[in-house]
Each structure stands twice: as structure tokens, then as C-alpha cells.
Amino acid sequence: xxxxxxxxxxxxxxxxxxxxxxxxxxxxxxxxxxxxxxxxxxxxxxxxxxxxxxxxxxxxxxxxxxxxxxxxxxxxxxxxxxxxxxxxxxxxxxxxxxxxxxxxxxxxxxxxxxxx
Numbered sequence: 661x662x663x664x665x666x667x668x669x670x671x672x673x674x675x676x677x678x679x680x681x682x683x684x685x686x687x688x689x690x691x692x693x694x695x696x697x698x699x700x701x702x703x704x705x706x707x708x709x710x711x712x713x714x715x716x717x718x719x720x721x722x723x724x725x726x727x728x729x730x731x732x733x734x735x736x737x738x739x740x741x742x743x744x745x746x747x748x749x750x751x752x753x754x755x756x757x758x759x760x761x762x763x764x765x766x767x768x769x770x771x772x773x774x775x776x
Contacts, residue, residue, distance in 0.1 A: 662686055662757040662765040669753060669770030672745055676774070680740040682755030682767060688731055689713055693758040694738045696729060698772070700751040708753070709740060723749070745774045 663685035672678055680696065688694065693712050699705040709719040709729035717729050728741040738755065755767040 664755045664767035666755045666767040666770040669772045671773045677743045682738045684736045691757045695756040696740045697754045698751040747774045
């Protein structure tokens with residue numbers, strides 16, 4: 661089991677940037693896949709970006725070229741750098757950890773609001 665704590669959300673104007681952080685309670689090397697998801701009001705939760713323990717990354721087409729996922733092993737923390745934010749990026753952003761043969765773990769979420 662992994663405890664995850666997200667931070668970094670807030671209100672930002674369109675075109676602005678935010679960096680979300682997800683601190684894990686164990687080494688990132690022991691977690692097969694770390695991911696960021698988001699859920700907009702009235703919509704299903706969707707995958708935004710993933711990062712494997714071997715360093716492979718992937719992002720959703722809707723955020724490609726604008727969002728980047730990265731990690732700091734020393735801090736057991738995964739980041740989501742979000743640039744050129746759009747109103748449709750608004751939602752609650754959740755951190756997710758997947759370890760083989762275990763149910764996924766989720767953070768409590770952090771609100772991101774993109775509005776002028």
C-alpha cells in the first residue's frame with residue numbers, strides 16, 4: 661500500500677502554468693506505474709499522464725506538448741508540470757500508484773481551476 665499526498669493546485673488564468681506534486685510514502689522504484697488522473701465536474705475520471713519505474717512516460721493526447729510528468733527519487737515525489745493551461749483543464753487532479761498484484765492507491769486530489 662502507498663500513501664499519496666498531492667499539492668500544488670489552485671486558480672490560474674488561461675495560458676498560465678502550475679506544477680502539481682505527489683509525495684509517495686515509499687520509494688518510487690518499488691512502484692510499477694505512477695499516474696496523474698483528472699476529473700472535471702459531471703465527467704468521468706480520465707488518465708492524464710503516466711510514469712513507469714523504468715522511466716517511460718506517456719501523456720494523453722489532449723495535453724501533449726503542454727503537460728510533462730517527472731519524478732525526484734530522493735523525495736519520492738512525482739510532478740505534473742502543466743503549461744499553457746486551458747479552461748477545459750479544470751478539474752480535480754488525482755495521483756495514482758500501481759504495484760503489480762495490488763489494487764491501485766489514490767491520493768485525495770487537488771483542485772485545478774483555469775479561469776479568467
